[in-house]
Amino acid sequence: MGSAFVVTTSSGFEGNGRREILKLLPSSKVRKLFFKGNLYVECGLPEEEAVELLREADTTYLGRVFPVDAELKISAAKASIEALYEAVSIGDLEEGDTFRVSCTRRGSHEFRSRDVEVTVGMRLEEETDAVVDLKSPSKTVIVQIFQDLAYVGVSPSVNLLVKEIKRFRKYAKGERPFTRAEFKIREALKAFDVEVTNDFIVLDVGAAPGGWTKVLAGMARRVVAVDPADLHPSVEEMSNVTHLRCRAEDLPEDIGEFDLITNDMNISPTESAEIMNALAERLREGGAAIMTVKFVTRERRRHTREAIGILEEAYTDFRVKRLPHNRYETSVYMRKKS
Ligand SMILES: C[S@@+](CC[C@H](N)C(=O)[O-])C[C@H]1O[C@@H](n2cnc3c(N)ncnc32)[C@H](O)[C@@H]1O
Structure with a gap:
């Protein structure tokens, strides 16, 4: 029996992505x-x-892989949620299964992805013997919407792949300002041994132009990027990135809970630490945070000491590293205090 997938690729490199897939799945x-x-x-x-062939292969252009088993036409109206529910093969959700509905919506509709996730999730819980588990469901109900075309599927969650896109669109000279920042977050994740898995929801404050957001969005389920400044278009258009164009101090109340907070704001370390303390209530129990301490004077040790002095109110397990890509700053890892 055959299978079908929605696969995301590096934008502008769809042809290369297609060739990579054809090589693996001729x-x-x-x-x-x-x-x-x-x-x-x-x-x-x-x-x-x-899925195994795609998982094992070292690919350059492929991002996420979503197994799907039904294709349907929908409208922009709220009633489409019912049609999406009807398209789910409910026989695939059995007693003993846990599940989550994961919707990515592209285009403009009178409903949000979250409306689909909640409504379809509730209906499926009523109609089957499976139960919702948002953290580590054994199965995922996939809904991928492209304006009036939708794909729906039910698969073991392990079959949803998040591969690392290694090549992004080429930009004109001088238009790639965030390459260094990308190295920085990769180094920090490695140095602090932080594993970002595909169910993570990450809050990235001081996100523009978006190097960290881009790297994190390649690993996590969703990244909420907070910065009054613009994100680079290639980051802004990533389907699992939400850009809140505000200051980290002015976040709306209802943005939910995060598995990881990253902070690269270019403000004084003490100010930044105060903001991190306020954000701690949005971090899940035991969740990790990574913050850059910017050296605003030559007194590097003092800046780090003062920042940690403030952060101790809400965090614990501090680790401090000077990484090769940030000589004028220090990275601090911490976990939320219980
Ligand atoms: C060094 S840049 C961040 C680079 C980013 N990590 C990247 O990978 O592209 C610092 C950013 O912090 C933002 N920033 C400064 N104060 C802020 C605040 N209070 N809230 C949110 N963002 C802030 C600035 O607008 C700026 O875009």
């Missing part, structure tokens, strides 16, 4: 969807086999 049919950076793949192999 029997498949791959077509571009009309929203940039998205491919639809029909493959002759069973889902498990195709």
